[in-house]
Amino acid sequence: MLDKGSIISNISDQLRIKRQESARGKTHNELSNTVNSQADALKVKNVQIKQWADKEQRAEAQIHIRTKAMDAATDGIFIIDVKNKDFSVIYSNQAFQTMVGYSRKDIIGKNYFLLYADIADLRIAEEIKNTLQKDESFQGEMLNFRKNGDKFWNYLRISCVRDVNGVVTHYVGIQTDVTLMRRKDFEIKEQREELLHVTRVGKLAEFVSSLAHEISQPLTSILSYAQAAYRMLEGKDSQLQEILQYIINDDQRAAEVIRRLRSLLKKSDPEVKPIDINKLINETIELMATDVTVRNKVIKIALEPKLPNINGDRIQLQQVLLNLISNSLDAMEGRDEFRELSIRTSLNGSEEIIVEVKDSGCGIPKENMKKLFSHFFTSKPDGLGMGLSISRSIIEAHGGRLEVKNNPEGGAIFYFTIPVGGGVKEWS
Amino acid sequence: MAKKQIYIVDDDESVRRSLGLLLSTFGFQTQTFSSAEEFFSMVSVNDSGLLILDIHMPGLSGWTALQRIYAGIKRKVIVITADKNGGLMERALKTGAMGFLQKPFEDNDLVNLINKVY
Ligand SMILES: Nc1ncnc2c1ncn2[C@@H]1O[C@H](COP(=O)(O)OP(=O)(O)OP(=O)(O)O)[C@@H](O)[C@H]1O
Ligand SMILES: [Mg+2]
Numbered sequence: 001m002l003d004k005g006s007i008i009s010n011i012s013d014q015l016r017i018k019r020q021e022s023a024r025g026k027t028h029n030e031l032s033n034t035v036n037s038q039a040d041a042l043k044v045k046n047v048q049i050k051q052w053a054d055k056e057q058r059a060e061a062q063i064h065i066r067t068k069a070m071d072a073a074t075d076g077i078f079i080i081d082v083k084n085k086d087f088s089v090i091y092s093n094q095a096f097q098t099m100v101g102y103s104r105k106d107i108i109g110k111n112y113f114l115l116y117a118d119i120a121d122l123r124i125a126e127e128i129k130n131t132l133q134k135d136e137s138f139q140g141e142m143l144n145f146r147k148n149g150d151k152f153w154n155y156l157r158i159s160c161v162r163d164v165n166g167v168v169t170h171y172v173g174i175q176t177d178v179t180l181m182r183r184k185d186f187e188i189k190e191q192r193e194e195l196l197h198v199t200r201v202g203k204l205a206e207f208v209s210s211l212a213h214e215i216s217q218p219l220t221s222i223l224s225y226a227q228a229a230y231r232m233l234e235g236k237d238s239q240l241q242e243i244l245q246y247i248i249n250d251d252q253r254a255a256e257v258i259r260r261l262r263s264l265l266k267k268s269d270p271e272v273k274p275i276d277i278n279k280l281i282n283e284t285i286e287l288m289a290t291d292v293t294v295r296n297k298v299i300k301i302a303l304e305p306k307l308p309n310i311n312g313d314r315i316q317l318q319q320v321l322l323n324l325i326s327n328s329l330d331a332m333e334g335r336d337e338f339r340e341l342s343i344r345t346s347l348n349g350s351e352e353i354i355v356e357v358k359d360s361g362c363g364i365p366k367e368n369m370k371k372l373f374s375h376f377f378t379s380k381p382d383g384l385g386m387g388l389s390i391s392r393s394i395i396e397a398h399g400g401r402l403e404v405k406n407n408p409e410g411g412a413i414f415y416f417t418i419p420v421g422g423g424v425k426e427w428s
Numbered sequence: 429m430a431k432k433q434i435y436i437v438d439d440d441e442s443v444r445r446s447l448g449l450l451l452s453t454f455g456f457q458t459q460t461f462s463s464a465e466e467f468f469s470m471v472s473v474n475d476s477g478l479l480i481l482d483i484h485m486p487g488l489s490g491w492t493a494l495q496r497i498y499a500g501i502k503r504k505v506i507v508i509t510a511d512k513n514g515g516l517m518e519r520a521l522k523t524g525a526m527g528f529l530q531k532p533f534e535d536n537d538l539v540n541l542i543n544k545v546y
Contacts, residue, residue: 209511213484216510217440220532224446227535231453255532 076100079161080112080171087112087129090170099154099177101147112173128158135160135168141178153182192287199319203386205265206393210375210386212258219258223251270313270397277310277317277353277418278303281343284321292341295329300342307345307353310418316394317418320402323387324357324414330380331361331412338411348417352400356415363406372404391416398422431457432546433477437467437493438508440482443531447480454539464493473503478546483509483520494523504546508533 070077076096078089092107100107100115107115113125124142131138137159144154155178161170230244285292285299292299328341338360346354364372371377373392378385388402395402399422404414434456438444444460451458459477461467467479479497483490490507497503507520510531517528526545529538 213510216531217443220510221440221442221446223532224443224450224535228446228450228453231450231535251532 071095076173076175076177078107078112078173078175080158080173082168082170087171089115096175099146099152099175100144101150128156132158132160132171152177152179154178188287188289192290195284195287195315195318195322198315199322201265202319202390203384206375206386206390207384208261208265210389212262215258216255219251219255223248223255226251270316272311272313274309275312275314275317276307277355278305278307278345280314280317281321281345281355284318284325285343288322288325291326291329295333296336297329297332297339297341299325300340302342302344304344304346307347308420310353310398310420311422312398312418313394317398320391320394320416321355321357323391327387327414328357328359328361328412331359331363333361335361347420350420352417352419354415354417356413358407358411358413360407360409360411363410364404364412369404373402431455432542433457433459433475434542435467435471435477435479436460437462437464437479437490438482439463443482450535451539451542454535456542464490464496467493468496477503478542479503479505481505481507481525483507483516484511491519491523494520494525497524506538506541506545 071094073093074095076099077091077093078096079091080087081090088109089107089112090109092104097104097107102115113129121142124140128138128140128142137157139157141153141155144152146152155176156173157175158171158173160168161172163169226244226247230241230248233241233244281301281303285301288299325341325343332338332341341357341359344354344356344358346356348354368377368379373388374385375389376385377388392402395416395418399419400417402414402416404412407413432455434451436444436447436451436458438447438460439462441462444462448458448460457477459471461470464481471477481490481493490509494505494507497505505525506527506529507525508529508531509516520528527541529541
């Protein structure tokens with residue numbers, strides 16, 4: 001219901017509006033300009049907001065893909081927060097969980113070093129902590145234990161994550177289970193040491209037996225001379241006979257020493273089996289790989305495929321390869337421009353396999369060619385001069401030959417033959 | 429009674445000279461050779477006599493010599509060696525040697541062996 005007063009005020013309102021409208025009318029152009037520009041600003045804002053939203057969505061997608069990628073990685077990945085002084089883990093990926101055997105729930109918030117309980121290598125754990133606390137990154141290997149107690153070798157790399165001011169806020173770690181590699185390394189090391197050992201013992205035995213042979217000869221003649229003289233003096237000079245008897249006794253004493261020495265170094269019987277010579281060469285090279293690398297040399301191989309098996313003693317044949325390869329490495333020592341050693345196999349007709357070891361070393365002076373294979377011949381300060389003579393005995397016992405020639409391009413070529421389907425004789 | 433003939437083949441001069449000397453004090457007729465080749469060229473297959481043969485020699489080794497002897501005539505051979513190896517004696521006897529002695533050996537052992545086989 002409208003009373004008079006309200007009608008009046010209504011009119012006056014209308015009047016005011018009218019006035020305002022006329023004022024607007026005056027500045028209509030100005031105003032529409034303002035509105036337009038405001039609308040434009042709004043549009044820009046809208047676009048911006050949309051961009052932000054897109055960006056956020058993209059960031060989210062990125063986080064999502066990163067998380068998935070981390071979980072797909074085969075290395076264990078984890079993040080440690082520096083704020084908590086106790087190395088507590090705030091993130092770990094799937095591979096990490098699998099490696100240590102704990103669930104994510106067990107891992108998050110736990111001290112990284114306590115995950116492995118108190119059986120982990122404390123010395124290394126301390127070293128890692130010290131390195132990290134100096135804001136340096138760590139790289140190394142340690143022996144760890146899974147939840148179920150299984151050992152594993154952990155190849156660990158931890159580095160620092162910094163904020164804009166360069167302050168370390170987190171550590172990010174990547175760890176790889178290198179147990180299989182380690183085990184293989186260990187096996188190779190063991191086999192290598194065994195081969196070196198038998199080769200050394202073999203050389204020593206050969207050395208002693210050659211020495212024994214050389215000494216036995218004069219002992220034989222001394223004994224025979226003394227015995228002959230003793231008999232000639234029968235009934236003539238008992239005093240001289242007594243002296244001769246002393247010589248005889250001492251000769252026999254020396255002979256006994258040699259007999260005992262020889263019985264100490266009895267050779268074991270060869271163990272003859274079918275052997276794939278290419279495989280044996282590859283295995284032997286694998287055993288010597290470290291020596292070759294340390295000495296900055298390379299071994300190239302050219303093995304004829306599908307060679308027939310030979311019958312032989314693998315340890316003995318490995319010794320031959322080892323002796324030839326070591327000699328070649330020695331010959332190339334200190335010649336950095338000559339680094340290449342090559343091993344080749346081939347089939348000669350259908351009867352024999354040829355194995356060739358060629359180097360680019362110092363080669364062999366003509367006057368030494370004939371002496372190489374004799375006992376005790378060496379040009380090395382620490383050599384026994386047994387490697388080649390023992391190798392030749394082994395190859396000859398296998399029914400083959402071991403020969404040498406100089407490489408016209410420099411260096412030496414040693415090669416041996418092994419008959420296909422041969423056997424092994426006992427060698428002396 | 430004619431003296432028994434002994435041939436000695438050893439590449440070590442001292443060994444063959446001393447052995448010859450020793451065996452002559454036992455009343456044997458001895459002749460020494462520095463190699464198997466020399467022995468084959470100087471002694472006919474028809475000459476009687478026992479051969480004492482060193483196994484470890486450069487050139488024609490004792491083994492090859494042994495094989496050559498036993499491929500042809502039956503000469504009695506005693507093998508001597510300064511090598512020590514388990515299978516050596518067996519191999520020598522299998523190849524046809526009548527006896528085997530490891531150097532250095534006793535005069536009596538050698539003489540007994542000679543008298544036993546020859
Ligand atoms: N590949 C080669 N190149 C040049 N000279 C070589 C080669 N192989 C061997 N020789 C020479 O032959 C000698 C004898 O070699 P051998 O293997 O018998 O004994 P060594 O190597 O001296 O000592 P070891 O008993 O430790 O093997 C060597 O000292 C060296 O002078
Ligand atoms: Mg050597």
